[in-house]
Amino acid sequence: MxxxxxxxxxxxxxxxxxxxxxDSNKFIKNYDEFLAEFQKIYPNTVIAYSYKTNYLPQLCSIVNEKGGYAEVVSKMEYDLAIKIGVSPSNIIVNGPLKTKEHLEHFLLNGSTVNVDSCRELELCKEIAKSNPDKILSVGLRCNFEINSTVSRFGFDVRDEEFIEKFKELKKIDNLIIKGIHCHFPDRNLESYSKRVDILISILDLLFKGDIPEFVDIGGGYFGKIDDFLAKQFNCNVPSYSDYADIIASRFKEYFKNLPENKKPKLILEPGTALVAxxxxxxxxxxxxxxxxxxxxxxxxxxxxxxxxxxxxxxxxxxxxxxxxxxxxxxxxxxxxxxxxxxxxxxxxxxxxxxxxxxxxxxxxxxxxxxxxxxxxxxxxxxxxxxxxxxxxxxxxxxxxxxxxxxxxx
Ligand SMILES: Cc1ncc(COP(=O)(O)O)c(C=O)c1O
Incomplete structure (x- = not known):
């Protein structure tokens, strides 16, 4: 420009x-490049664009036209995705506050809800019970130690209760645990490396070879920034391909024995990296x-x-x-x-x-x-x-x- x-x-x-x-052309370029870097290594990668970062309908529509998903954290953002024409099955609902009414709406509509707490789990169980003819899709937001700050989101995966809850949920026929999710705000590569390792250990612990439909590693990636801005951060600023090398390669290796069409979807939730x-x-x-x-x-x-x-x-x-x-x-x-x-x-x-x-x-x-x-x-x-x-x-x-x-x- x-x-x-x-x-x-x-x-x-x-x-x-x-x-x-x-510059909406730049957004399209960023989207294509970011996805291509991951798909080169792990073809079954999908972008779920983080609406909260910048919910300009113009940009959200571009993502939808390209087959990307919507990552939303409120009924307002959900309604926007629907208004834009996003298929409910391409909407991932995150966030710590979901009322029963909203959860019912998201789940019965066919969207995937990443459950954030035991309260939400109980509500999902109730909704599944009252709607036996409907199949509900959920993921579990996992919380683990990534740095000295304690994140307030999701389930503490070291807690015994987490595994118990998982086992209980598995018994509900019309509630499918489709995957696991995490998100942390740290943008450095070391943090992503840790996330991948821990998500893989959670896959081992929970699914024991019974492969889920998706692994969602969240957002938080740096976008393209110049030296002036980069110097103001206390770390090296990774490129799109640096992130892909760390994340996609590890999942490729972990799922190497599965045929391509059986590998879980790797979901990425970038906002800043595409739009900043x-x-x-x-x-x-x-x-x-x-x-x-x-x-x-x-x-x-x-x-x-x-x-x-x-x-x-x-x-x-x-x-x-x-x-x-x-x-x-x-x-x-x-x-x-x-x-x-x-x-x-x-x-x-x-x-x-x-x-x-x-x-x-x-x-x-x-x-x-x-x-x-x-x-x-x-x-x-x-x-x-x-x-x-x-x-x-x-x-x-x-x-x-x-x-x-x-x-x-
Ligand atoms: C769950 C989740 N996913 C994705 C994002 C997007 O983060 P970013 O804009 O840093 O990529 C956020 C931001 O808070 C988030 O909470």
């Missing part, structure tokens, strides 16, 4: 002074101040537009100016428009910067607009810009959008 000041200014005239730019580098956030510089010796540039954007990712690190930026030979400024903090003191989009930028410039923040596609509260201002539009054409894929939010749920009397 080649940008310049004139183009960004034209978009500002049409759509307002801050907006997201999406497909969006930019554009904001305009409105004011430059010097306060007690500190340079501060205020923009039309906010850190709330950048989501979780932008909170602790400086995302890569590019500045687009109308005029050449602008002034070089050292150590300037780029701030947001809100009244929160800590609303900074970038700290200690050194470079050319002037009032009227546009700043493009990169790697903004994951956990960004989905996290934007209607705090002070409604959210900005999302524009898909590809091959010289642009299309609005989410319009600017209005006063009416925000206040239609409130009672005024």
């Amino acid at each position: 080649e940008l310049n000041w004139d183009f960004l200014n034209k978009l500002t005239e049409d759509f307002g002074d801050s907006y997201y730019l999406l 580098d497909t969006m930019k956030f554009i904001a305009k510089v409105i004011e430059i101040k010097n306060i007690q010796g500190k340079n501060i540039a205020m923009t039309t954007g906010s850190k709330f537009n950048m989501g979780l990712f932008g909170l602790n690190i400086n995302l890569p930026i590019n500045v687009y100016s109308e005029f050449k030979n602008e002034e070089y400024i050292k150590d300037i903090d780029i701030s947001g428009y809100t009244c929160i003191e800590a609303d900074y989009l970038f700290k200690n930028y050194s470079g050319v910067l002037n009032i009227g410039d546009y700043i493009a923040f990169d790697n903004i596609g994951s956990y960004s607009f989905v996290f934007k509260p209607p705090f002070i201002c409604p959210n900005v539009p999302i524009i898909d810009y590809n091959d010289g054409n642009f299309k609005v894929v989410k319009r600017r939010e209005t006063f009416e959008d925000i206040f239609k749920t409130y009672m005024f009397k």
